[in-house]
Amino acid sequence: MTLRRGFKAEAEREAARVRKELGLASHDRLDPRDLAKHLGVSIVDAGELVDIAELEDLERLQAFAFSAATFEIEQRKIIVVSPLRNTGRQNSDIAHELAHVMLEHDLSEIREVDGMPFRTCKPDEEEEATAFGGTLLLPRPLLLSAARRQASIEQIANQYDVTAEMARFRYNTTGVAKQAASR
Amino acid sequence: MDNVTGASDTSAGVEGLDLARLGEMLRERRGKLSLRQAAAEAGVSFSTFTRVEAGAQPDLTSFTLLCAWLGVSPGQFFTPVTERQVAPIDEAIAHLAADPRLAPDAASKIADVLRNMYDVLAKAPAQRQVVACHLRAASVLRPGVPHRLNSLLGEMHDKLAARVAGGEL
Numbered sequence: 001m002t003l004r005r006g007f008k009a010e011a012e013r014e015a016a017r018v019r020k021e022l023g024l025a026s027h028d029r030l031d032p033r034d035l036a037k038h039l040g041v042s043i044v045d046a047g048e049l050v051d052i053a054e055l056e057d058l059e060r061l062q063a064f065a066f067s068a069a070t071f072e073i074e075q076r077k078i079i080v081v082s083p084l085r086n087t088g089r090q091n092s093d094i095a096h097e098l099a100h101v102m103l104e105h106d107l108s109e110i111r112e113v114d115g116m117p118f119r120t121c122k123p124d125e126e127e128e129a130t131a132f133g134g135t136l137l138l139p140r141p142l143l144l145s146a147a148r149r150q151a152s153i154e155q156i157a158n159q160y161d162v163t164a165e166m167a168r169f170r171y172n173t174t175g176v177a178k179q180a181a182s183r
Numbered sequence: 184m185d186n187v188t189g190a191s192d193t194s195a196g197v198e199g200l201d202l203a204r205l206g207e208m209l210r211e212r213r214g215k216l217s218l219r220q221a222a223a224e225a226g227v228s229f230s231t232f233t234r235v236e237a238g239a240q241p242d243l244t245s246f247t248l249l250c251a252w253l254g255v256s257p258g259q260f261f262t263p264v265t266e267r268q269v270a271p272i273d274e275a276i277a278h279l280a281a282d283p284r285l286a287p288d289a290a291s292k293i294a295d296v297l298r299n300m301y302d303v304l305a306k307a308p309a310q311r312q313v314v315a316c317h318l319r320a321a322s323v324l325r326p327g328v329p330h331r332l333n334s335l336l337g338e339m340h341d342k343l344a345a346r347v348a349g350g351e352l
Contacts, residue, residue: 050338054331066332066335070316078343
């Protein structure tokens with residue numbers, strides 16, 4: 001499965017637009033919680049809703065079994081995040097879920113968990129949300145400025161509160177290293 | 184090891200397995216992954232994965248692994264062949280009508296009482312609730328995880344619904 005033609009460029013434009021709305025410069029750190037507020041999406045810590053010991057039990061059974069979920073209740077969109085994730089991973093999860101909201105993906109497919117059906121997104125929309133979520137947190141101009149000052153993946157991850165995997169993925173797939181070197 | 188048999192012909196009285204649906208779901212879930220990658224992820228052999236995706240019937244171990252990889256309950260692929268043709272209440276009434284100790288009038292009176300009570304007391308078929316929730320979770324869930332995750336998500340949903348109703352969200 002590949003992203004539709006032009007999607008990446010569109011994602012960059014949209015990420016730039018929303019940063020402007022939030023009053024952020026292209027190289028500023030974006031807190032996805034601020035973006036959620038801006039979009040009218042609530043973020044709730046799963047620990048406020050269920051016993052944290054049960055979340056820890058689940059984590060012991062399988063690491064990363066649950067990270068986040070977006071609920072739609074009375075037309076309100078609410079993102080629930082696992083308190084067991086570090087800030088970088090929570091930021092990725094929230095950005096991914098917000099990407100679904102901004103791309104107006106419908107919850108359409110049914111996925112069953114223990115016989116209980118859940119409505120989820122289509123696989124191609126998942127891929128779009130992953131790409132757009134990463135673009136929101138680390139847009140190209142931000143990465144380019146990091147590449148020009150020769151910041152390492154770890155430094156990028158620390159400075160912008162994202163996971164090292166996310167920083168590496170965005171850094172490598174946007175080709176900013178090459179662009180920075182060619183100047 | 185080749186442990187996949189060809190598509191089985193379902194004889195009467197045996198539960199049928201919806202192999203076409205299973206194959207279709209595997210193809211969808213696999214997406215751009217290669218057959219080899221997907222088979223490795225699911226924990227089955229390359230040839231098993233290929234054949235099941237094409238509609239062949241897997242052995243029980245592979246079937247369970249593939250369902251786990253899809254994150255779905257194995258039960259959903261079984262289509263009961265032996266469907267009950269007659270409703271239980273009609274069956275009971277037919278037995279009464281055939282009882283030699285009951286005059287037709289008496290049988291009919293008991294049948295009326297039974298039918299009325301059944302109408303009042305029988306529950307409507309339970310509709311399975313679909314929770315509108317987009318889930319960010321591992322794509323393959325280990326045994327025991329779906330059950331717990333499901334109850335946690337249900338609890339989250341109910342608490343959030345209460346908060347929304349209470350104007351907190």
